[in-house]
Amino acid sequence: MTAGRVATFAAFVVAGTLTLAAQPPAALTIRLVSPGPDTYLSGDVLLKAIVDPPPRAREATRVLFYADGRLVCTVDDPVRAECPWDAGAEVKAHLIRAVAELDTGARIVTTTRTKGLQHAENVSVEVVQVTAVVTDGTRFVKGLPQDAFRVLEDGVPQTVTHFSNEGSPLEIVVAVDVSQSMTANMPQLKNAVRKFLGALGPKDQVTLAAFNDNLFTLARRETNEAQRMRAVDRLAPWGGTALFDVIVRGVQLLSKQPGRRVLVVFSDGDDRTSHATIANVETAMRSTDSTLFMVALGRGAREAQLRSGVQRLITMSGGRGLFVEKSDHIEDAFAEIIVELSNQYLIGYQSTNDKHDGTWREIVLDVPGLGHTVRARQGYRAPGER
Numbered sequence: 001m002t003a004g005r006v007a008t009f010a011a012f013v014v015a016g017t018l019t020l021a022a023q024p025p026a027a028l029t030i031r032l033v034s035p036g037p038d039t040y041l042s043g044d045v046l047l048k049a050i051v052d053p054p055p056r057a058r059e060a061t062r063v064l065f066y067a068d069g070r071l072v073c074t075v076d077d078p079v080r081a082e083c084p085w086d087a088g089a090e091v092k093a094h095l096i097r098a099v100a101e102l103d104t105g106a107r108i109v110t111t112t113r114t115k116g117l118q119h120a121e122n123v124s125v126e127v128v129q130v131t132a133v134v135t136d137g138t139r140f141v142k143g144l145p146q147d148a149f150r151v152l153e154d155g156v157p158q159t160v161t162h163f164s165n166e167g168s169p170l171e172i173v174v175a176v177d178v179s180q181s182m183t184a185n186m187p188q189l190k191n192a193v194r195k196f197l198g199a200l201g202p203k204d205q206v207t208l209a210a211f212n213d214n215l216f217t218l219a220r221r222e223t224n225e226a227q228r229m230r231a232v233d234r235l236a237p238w239g240g241t242a243l244f245d246v247i248v249r250g251v252q253l254l255s256k257q258p259g260r261r262v263l264v265v266f267s268d269g270d271d272r273t274s275h276a277t278i279a280n281v282e283t284a285m286r287s288t289d290s291t292l293f294m295v296a297l298g299r300g301a302r303e304a305q306l307r308s309g310v311q312r313l314i315t316m317s318g319g320r321g322l323f324v325e326k327s328d329h330i331e332d333a334f335a336e337i338i339v340e341l342s343n344q345y346l347i348g349y350q351s352t353n354d355k356h357d358g359t360w361r362e363i364v365l366d367v368p369g370l371g372h373t374v375r376a377r378q379g380y381r382a383p384g385e386r
Contacts, residue, residue: 028056030063030100030108034221036203037112043256046221047073047083049098049110054079060100060108068095082220087257126383127162128153129289130347131260131318132365132376133340140343141372142166151349152364162258162348169259170204170341171221173250177267179212182237185268185297185327190232193266196334197228200341207253208232211246212239213273217253243267244274247292247313248284260346261290262319264337266330268297278309285313286360286381292319293340295333298326318377351382358384 034048047065051057060078064071065085073083078100087094097111130151134141146163176193178186197206205221208231219231243265250263285292294310307323314321320340322333347365362379 030110032112049081064099066097127348132345134372158349164346168346172262173207175209175265178210179241188327192331192334199338240273242274243271244276251284251288264293266295292317294321296323356383
C-alpha cells in the first residue's frame with residue numbers, strides 16, 4: 001500500500017470513528033408491565049413500570065404513577081418503580097399512566113387502558129367467583145357453554161352473570177419450600193419451577209415466593225418471563241418449614257381483582273415452625289376464592305396427618321394435591337397443574353342472598369344430564385356487616 005493510500009485509509013478510519021462517537025445514545029423509554037392492557041382491576045393492585053434500557057434507569061430521577069388523571073404515587077427509585085394502588089370495589093375501565101422525570105429535565109410517558117366488565121348486571125367484587133374443572137373419567141371436558149352449568153347456593157338456584165371457558169386472567173402465587181431438607185433436591189426443583197413458569201402465559205401475573213421458617217417474595221405479580229427465571233435462580237435451601245403460615249400468607253398475596261386466582265405450594269416435609277394452626281388455614285381458605293394446589297415430596301407425601309389436613313384444604317378450594325415420592329417426578333407434578341389450569345372454567349354470579357351476615361354458604365356446581373364430574377370450591381364466607 002502506497003503512502004497516499006495509507007493516509008487515505010487512516011483518514012477514513014478516523015472519520016468513521018468520529019461518526020460512531022457522534023451517534024447519540026438510544027432514547028430512554030418507559031413501559032408499564034403491570035397492569036397489562038385489557039386486564040381487569042379492582043381492590044389492591046400493584047402498578048409497575050420499567051425504564052428502558054435498564055442499565056440507564058438511573059438517568060431518571062423519579063417515576064410518577066397516575067390513575068384516571070390523578071397522581072397516586074411518586075417513586076424515587078426508578079430501578080424499582082412499583083406503586084400499590086386501590087382500584088376500588090367496582091370493576092371498571094381505568095387509564096393508567098407512568099411518567100419518568102429525567103435528570104435532563106425531560107419527561108418520558110407511557111399509558112395503558114384496563115377493561116371494565118360488561119354484563120347484564122354491574123359486577124363488583126361481591127360477585128361470587130367459582131373456578132371449576134369438568135372431567136369425564138380421566139379426560140378434561142372443554143368448550144361447555146354457560147347454560148350447561150347449574151349453580152346452587154345453600155340449595156337455591158343462582159343466575160350466572162360472568163362466564164369464561166378459556167383464557168380468563170390468571171394471577172398465581174407459587175410458594176416453594178427452601179428449607180434445609182431440600183438441599184439435595186434443589187436442582188430438580190429449580191428446573192421444574194422454571195418449566196412451570198415458562199409454560200404460563202405472558203399476561204399471567206406471577207408471584208414467586210420462597211419459604212422456610214419465613215416467607216420471602218422473590219418476584220411480585222411479574223409478567224416478564226426473564227424476570228421470573230431470574231427469581232428462580234435465587235432459590236437456596238436453609239432453615240425449617242412453616243407450611244401453614246405460608247398458605248395463609250400466600251392467600252393474602254393474591255389480589256381481589258376479577259379472574260382466576262391460584263396458590264401453588266411445594267413442600268417436602270411436615271409443618272414444624274408455623275404459628276398458624278390448621279384451623280387458621282381453614283379460615284383463610286374459606287375467605288378466598290383462590291384455588292389451592294399442593295405438590296408434596298417424600299415425607300410430605302407420606303405423612304398421613306399432614307396429607308389428610310392438606311387434602312381437606314384442597315377439596316374446600318376445588319384444587320388438587322399431587323404427592324410424589326422421588327424428586328425426579330416433581331416436574332411431572334407441575335406439568336399436571338399446567339394442564340389443569342388450561343382446562344378451567346370461571347363462573348361468576350351475584351348471590352340472591354344479599355345479607356352481610358358473615359355466614360358460610362355452600363356452593364354446588366354441576367352440569368346436569370351430561371354425567372360429568374365437576375370439581376370446584378365448596379362454598380364461601382359471606383361478607384360481614386357493613
